[in-house]
Amino acid sequence: MAADVFLWRLPAQPGSELAPADPRPGVRRLLEATAPHPSGAGGGPCVLKIHLGAPARPAVIAPSWAREAALAAAGGASRGPGALATETLSIGTRGLDTAEALRAAAAAKGFGSGADAGLPFIVGDDPAGPVSLAAGDVPGGRLVGHTLAGVLRGAGSLILLNPVRAHPHLGVVGAVAALGLELADRQAKLRLHAGIRPQVDTPLCAGCGSCLDVCIYDAIVIRAGRATIDHQACTGCGECMGVCFMAGIAPDDAGGLVAFQEDVAEAAVATSRALPVAAGGAAAALYLNFLVHLGTQTTAAKARRRPSPVGIGILASRDPVALDAATFAVLEDRLGAPLPEWTGYAQGPGALLARAEALGLGRREHRMREV
Numbered sequence: 001m002a003a004d005v006f007l008w009r010l011p012a013q014p015g016s017e018l019a020p021a022d023p024r025p026g027v028r029r030l031l032e033a034t035a036p037h038p039s040g041a042g043g044g045p046c047v048l049k050i051h052l053g054a055p056a057r058p059a060v061i062a063p064s065w066a067r068e069a070a071l072a073a074a075g076g077a078s079r080g081p082g083a084l085a086t087e088t089l090s091i092g093t094r095g096l097d098t099a100e101a102l103r104a105a106a107a108a109k110g111f112g113s114g115a116d117a118g119l120p121f122i123v124g125d126d127p128a129g130p131v132s133l134a135a136g137d138v139p140g141g142r143l144v145g146h147t148l149a150g151v152l153r154g155a156g157s158l159i160l161l162n163p164v165r166a167h168p169h170l171g172v173v174g175a176v177a178a179l180g181l182e183l184a185d186r187q188a189k190l191r192l193h194a195g196i197r198p199q200v201d202t203p204l205c206a207g208c209g210s211c212l213d214v215c216i217y218d219a220i221v222i223r224a225g226r227a228t229i230d231h232q233a234c235t236g237c238g239e240c241m242g243v244c245f246m247a248g249i250a251p252d253d254a255g256g257l258v259a260f261q262e263d264v265a266e267a268a269v270a271t272s273r274a275l276p277v278a279a280g281g282a283a284a285a286l287y288l289n290f291l292v293h294l295g296t297q298t299t300a301a302k303a304r305r306r307p308s309p310v311g312i313g314i315l316a317s318r319d320p321v322a323l324d325a326a327t328f329a330v331l332e333d334r335l336g337a338p339l340p341e342w343t344g345y346a347q348g349p350g351a352l353l354a355r356a357e358a359l360g361l362g363r364r365e366h367r368m369r370e371v
């Protein structure tokens, strides 16, 4: 049976390109539309997976939005029942790659303080925190030794608050990718990326050094005015691909991207299977995709003046595969063009969604309902 996907559209208002409307009413409406909030037996905390974004910028998912979701999930109770916000360690961004730095970034962006003090922030895969969870084997899968962020130990439920954004290996990050990649622990993330080998397209390289500046593994050197990548040091994180204004860095093997996407889909299934089971047998989880504060997504796309929609709204579903299929369709409809026209990356998330569906995470077929 096709899953329900709920869509709340941001109200149109003059000047919304610069200051999109407050999405909190949408968070509340979507939580009401999908009520009751699914929770597993045992009564552990509701884990809200947020996305902090670049260190020097405001949080991509604002603390007040996460707080709104926690309150709505708790049925309006003044304090959520043990809700917490979490983010996991980055493998590619300096300032988000250690627990100490990630906590500081979260605090600087307003998590765990002020009006949101009732919503603690936890580094999901803090090496000093709960030890990682060993994910069970996924029937029909091939991942070996996949490990999940320790924050999922004892969780009562999950609310995934995912800002849709460009990604070099996926094209775009939806709920399935966030579930697979961003609730893995740091070592598992590195393993997932290990098959990606970026190459510099030398005729396109202008030797500007932007890629070198963002590589935290010192894997790039400029020789004779051209960048080259040391694959012994490179982790495949992809940071360099997003900053090249020439779009001159790409994986050397398109098949590697397909394998990556399929592994991330399997990791998403493994994460889902590690969550408590709610009434009806599904994982105690709710997924939200934010099409808010959208902009041109890569330096190359910006340089080429690719179309850049502003905020569209928020979508929610209990089925992450249906949610992503619906979200990408809404985005393409607004663009009037395929996703690469917006992201600046040639690839899309087709292999990811196909594998997630084949492994039983959900179905792309869906019914859209506006709230």
Ligand code: SF4
Residues within 6 Å of the ligand: 200, 204, 205, 206, 207, 208, 209, 210, 211, 212, 226, 227, 243, 244, 245, 246, 247, 248, 249
């Ligand atoms: S960012 Fe692009 S153009 Fe600049 S040095 Fe790196 S590969 Fe070359």
Ligand code: SF4
Residues within 6 Å of the ligand: 092, 198, 214, 215, 216, 217, 218, 219, 220, 229, 233, 234, 235, 236, 237, 238, 239, 240, 241
């Ligand atoms: S060279 Fe490799 S490690 Fe460095 S930013 Fe690019 S993908 Fe990441």
